[in-house]
Amino acid sequence: MDSAAVQGELTHFNDQGRAHMVDISEKDISVRVAIASSMVTMDPSTLEAIKQGKIGKGDVLAVAQIAGIQGAKATSQWIPLCHPLPLTGVNIVFTDNGLDELYIEASVKTEGKTGVEMEALTAVSAAALTVYDMCKALQKDMVIGPTLLRSKMGGKSGDYTRS
Template identity: 50%
Template sequence: MVDVSDKPPTFRQAIASSELVMLAATADLIRSGTASKGDVLSVARIAAIQATKLTQQLIPLCHSIPIESVAVEFEWIDRIRLRCRVTVGTTGRTGVEMEAMTAASVAALTVYDMVKSVDRGLEIHRVVLEEKSGGKSGEFVRKTLP
């Protein structure tokens, strides 16, 4: 693990996203909130938030970071494509990029789990870091979003 003890605490934020592609009927089911396992996006939102707090247990060399804020947004890109966007913030000595990317991944996996009985072909695409700020390396903004 990298020694970050000499770094000054600063506010750090990261935004990551994932994208899902599914059958139109599956998208309609998610939009209606009538999937057999319940409200898909509400459960995926909670899973994403929980994932930020568990990242250190999943990624071997991640630091334990006190998460101060998590926002999870879902956006329909078109009839069959759904984007999950997660923003994570903290004040600390290391960034929250891994927490944001883990959350975006887990949200997508949760959507899959909740609708796999009707759409095993649902695809998870483009888990990416969109932006990060804070710390010694400063700002990062992906030039072209997926």
């Protein structure tokens, strides 16, 4: 690991103070897993329409699931300093509170030299934005978030679980 990272300093700056993609060539390959979540809060009637498949644009959860997977795969195209990673698995799960909250969770996995936290966060963000896009004709005041990292496993910095 970069000595700056050990000291708690930001590592995405070069000697001139300009952004750069961190060199991970010396890091070991290991299994990396990250889980992130987000939520879309909406009117109960909107959530019910999603669950009953009554949204005019189609199956909201099926489309949002594909959007989340695509988002995870395209993270390095969205986030400038992320490394492109060969993902070995992406799973998106939807649950709800039976009233007005749709929960989205993404689990992303790779075997590589850097973690997949950003891929998991991008996956739930893309899925949540897709839910909003597909339902905005019914409701424009839906709220997305909070979006957060639940856990990560692997790598030199060790495991993390949100308390």
